[in-house]
Amino acid sequence: MSERRWDSALYEAHHGYVSRLGEGLLCLLAPQPGERILDLGCGTGHLTQQIAQSGACVTGLDSDAAMLRQARANYPQLRFIQADGQDFQIDAPCDAIFSNAALHWMPNARGAAACMARALRPGGRLVAEFGGAGNVQTLYDGFCAALREFGQPLPASFPWYFPAAEDYSALLEAQGFQVLAAQVFARPTPLEGEDGLRQWYTMFLGEHLERLDPGGRERVLAASERRLRPTQWQDDHWVADYTRLRVVARLREAP
Numbered sequence: 262m263s264e265r266r267w268d269s270a271l272y273e274a275h276h277g278y279v280s281r282l283g284e285g286l287l288c289l290l291a292p293q294p295g296e297r298i299l300d301l302g303c304g305t306g307h308l309t310q311q312i313a314q315s316g317a318c319v320t321g322l323d324s325d326a327a328m329l330r331q332a333r334a335n336y337p338q339l340r341f342i343q344a345d346g347q348d349f350q351i352d353a354p355c356d357a358i359f360s361n362a363a364l365h366w367m368p369n370a371r372g373a374a375a376c377m378a379r380a381l382r383p384g385g386r387l388v389a390e391f392g393g394a395g396n397v398q399t400l401y402d403g404f405c406a407a408l409r410e411f412g413q414p415l416p417a418s419f420p421w422y423f424p425a426a427e428d429y430s431a432l433l434e435a436q437g438f439q440v441l442a443a444q445v446f447a448r449p450t451p452l453e454g455e456d457g458l459r460q461w462y463t464m465f466l467g468e469h470l471e472r473l474d475p476g477g478r479e480r481v482l483a484a485s486e487r488r489l490r491p492t493q494w495q496d497d498h499w500v501a502d503y504t505r506l507r508v509v510a511r512l513r514e515a516p
């Protein structure tokens with residue numbers, strides 16, 4: 262994954278919806294007792310645990326030490342390994358790979374797909390969901406406009422990988438997958454609390470706030486809120502303009 266460092270406490274406190282909303286994906290995975298399953302980008306391990314409850318033998322993989330510390334504290338009975346999702350190997354091929362809200366942090370998507378193909382047994386399945394084309398564009402644009410308003414530098418490059426379904430399907434097919442379903446859909450996501458938008462920026466674009474002094478930080482956050490309030494504030498909460506790319510694929514058997 263990218264070199265970013267996560268604040269796992271902030272993540273647990275304000276972004277529990279990430280794993281909650283990923284629960285639907287578990288139905289598509291349909292883990293079976295005894296299956297070997299890799300949870301790629303497992304974060305703090307909540308979905309890893311739900312996979313384990315099916316009786317599958319699951320391993321959580323994440324690149325971030327703080328996330329893994331939290332995952333191990335949450336679920337000491339489970340196996341977690343630290344590795345870069347764009348460059349990893351596992352000791353024995355698995356039956357399925359599951360990944361929720363993680364692949365958009367891996368700009369080397371080809372590397373990640375090649376590793377997933379190597380990690381699966383022939384016929385093994387991939388069930389993944391992450392940001393698709395257009396994901397959080399309104400939130401990002403609002404933040405950049407606020408930075409610009411105060412003469413602050415913009416992020417040097419777009420921080421995430423949000424592909425279109427056709428592009429990601431082609432990338433998987435080139436690595437030996439047969440794509441069974443790939444769809445981008447809007448999933449407007451309520452953010453918790455009156456400060457939900459600030460928490461989101463602090464969690465996911467925090468490095469661009471950290472270099473500001475406290476006053477500058479406050480001005481950028483307040484300006485972002487002011488810009489987005491007309492479209493992203495509903496009743497009593499903020500709504501993030503998430504789109505998801507949901508993919509189900511299987512690794513082709515050798516010809």
Ligand code: BEZ
Nearest residue numbers: 362391392396397421465
């Ligand atoms: C997402 O889950 O789509 C996401 C979350 C934070 C930043 C970017 C994308």
